[in-house]
Each structure stands twice: as C-alpha cells, then as structure tokens.
Amino acid sequence: DIQMTQSPSSVSASVGDRVTITCRASQGTSSWLAWLQQKPGKAPKLLIYATSSLQSGVPSRFSGSGSGTDFTLTISSLQPEDFATYYCQQANSFPPVITFGQGTRLEIK
Amino acid sequence: EVQLVQSGAEVKKPGESLKISCEASGYGFTNYWIGWVRRVPGKGLEWMGIIYPDDFDTNYNPSFQGQVTISADKSISTAYLQWSSLKASDTANYYCARLLKQYMETGVTYFFDYWGQGTLVTVSS
Numbered sequence: 491d492i493q494m495t496q497s498p499s500s501v502s503a504s505v506g507d508r509v510t511i512t513c514r515a516s517q518g519t520s521s522w523l524a525w526l527q528q529k530p531g532k533a534p535k536l537l538i539y540a541t542s543s544l545q546s547g548v549p550s551r552f553s554g555s556g557s558g559t560d561f562t563l564t565i566s567s568l569q570p571e572d573f574a575t576y577y578c579q580q581a582n583s584f585p586p587v588i589t590f591g592q593g594t595r596l597e598i599k
Numbered sequence: 600e601v602q603l604v605q606s607g608a609e610v611k612k613p614g615e616s617l618k619i620s621c622e623a624s625g626y627g628f629t630n631y632w633i634g635w636v637r638r639v640p641g642k643g644l645e646w647m648g649i650i651y652p653d654d655f656d657t658n659y660n661p662s663f664q665g666q667v668t669i670s671a672d673k674s675i676s677t678a679y680l681q682w683s684s685l686k687a688s689d690t691a692n693y694y695c696a697r698l699l700k701q702y703m704e705t706g707v708t709y710f711f712d713y714w715g716q717g718t719l720v721t722v723s724s
Contacts, residue, residue, distance in 0.1 A: 539701065581708065587658065
C-alpha cells in the first residue's frame with residue numbers, strides 16, 4: 491500500500507507569511523493528489539484536487555504542485571482563517587483505495 | 600446544492616451495537632462512491648471504506664475490514680456505518696463524504712469533494 495508522509499507535522503507562522511507543506515508518497519505511482527483543510531470541530535474541506543486544480547470558492551492564495559512522489563501545498567500570504575490542520579489525500583486506482591497523510595498543523599506564531 | 604447530513608451524536612457502552620447514517624441530497628446518489636472517514640481526537644484522518652450505492656459494491660481499508668459494515672439504501676439516498684460490538688477505542692468523530700472520480704489524460708483520480716458535518720461516537724462504560 492502507498493503511504494503518504496507529510497512534512498512538517500506542525501508549523502508556526504504569522505499572518506502574511508508564505509507557507510509550504512509537502513507530501514511524499516512511498517511509491518512513485520501517486521500521479522495526482524488532493525489537499526484538505528480541517529478546522530477544530532468542523533468537517534474537512536477540499537482545497538485542491540488533481541494536484542493543482544483549485545476547488546470552487548477556495549481563495550487563490552492556495553496552490554498545489556508536484557508529480558511522481560513529491561507534492562506541495564503553498565499558501566502565498568497567510569490569513570487568520572488559514573490556521574488549521576492540512577491533509578494530503580491520494581487515490582488513483584480502481585477500486586479506489588484512499589490514503590491520507592498524517593496531517594500538518596498550522597499554528598499562529 | 601449537494602448536502603450530506605449525518606445523524607446525531609451517540610453515547611454507547613462497550614459491546615453495544617450502533618448504526619449511524621448519512622443522508623445525501625442535491626445529486627444522483629447512485630452515481631458516486633460515498634465513503635466513511637474516522638478522526639480519533641488528537642489524531643489524523645483515517646479512511647474506513649466506501650460503497651457504490653448503485654450496485655452496493657464496497658471497498659474497505661484492511662484496518663477496518665470485519666470491524667464495521669458499510670451499507671446504503673438507494674430509496675432514501677442514505678449511507679450507513681454500522682458496528683455490531685463497540686469498543687472504547689471506537690470513540691471518534693465519523694464523517695461521510697462523496698468520492699468524486701476525475702478522468703485525467705493518463706488515468707483517473709478520486710477525491711472527497713463534499714463532506715457531512717460529522718457524527719461524534721463516544722463509547723464508555
């Protein structure tokens with residue numbers, strides 16, 4: 491099974507900072523990736539799908555990139571509402587087998 | 600508007616059974632996989648399994664196979680997650696989510712695009 495490893499596991503940053511979160515797959519078959527945001531007490535929310543496509547309604551300060559085994563979520567200028575936990579997710583085979591990264595907690599510095 | 604509405608919080612004792620639900624609206628229920636995801640307090644998201652409501656095909660995470668049962672009722676556009684004997688370690692938030700299939704140039708990818716609000720299950724003696 492493919493394992494997804496996120497780094498860092500937590501990060502502290504300030505409003506206005508640029509933040510990058512990385513997700514690495516254990517095998518080179520993770521062609522595409524999704525990124526989700528979860529705030530305390532809320533359901534996860536889809537931000538990015540198919541590695542770099544922005545979900546409707548998501549601010550353009552969020553972007554995704556990568557290929558093969560290495561993928562990145564970038565927040566270009568942190569806003570107060572962005573402090574949350576972020577997960578990568580992949581599922582590129584049939585029947586679908588879904589794998590999440592372990593999460594990255596983004597905290598206010 | 601796509602909506603997934605889950606049943607309310609539950610408090611149960613170890614050994615009891617439980618079935619929680621996820622009612623879908625705003626899209627063709629039988630045309631998409633729907634999945635269940637667990638989040639234990641202080642831990643990350645764990646995929647439990649999925650069901651295709653049209654033919655009831657299921658696929659489970661091996662870690663949850665035999666521990667839970669995922670089912671669906673097409674007539675009321677509702678998916679279910681069921682336990683026959685709960686353990687304290689089942690205490691968690693459980694989310695249902697729609698799995699979208701996207702065709703790409705060189706393959707296909709799946710991702711959860713709409714989520715239910717979550718159901719908190721507490722198992723304690």
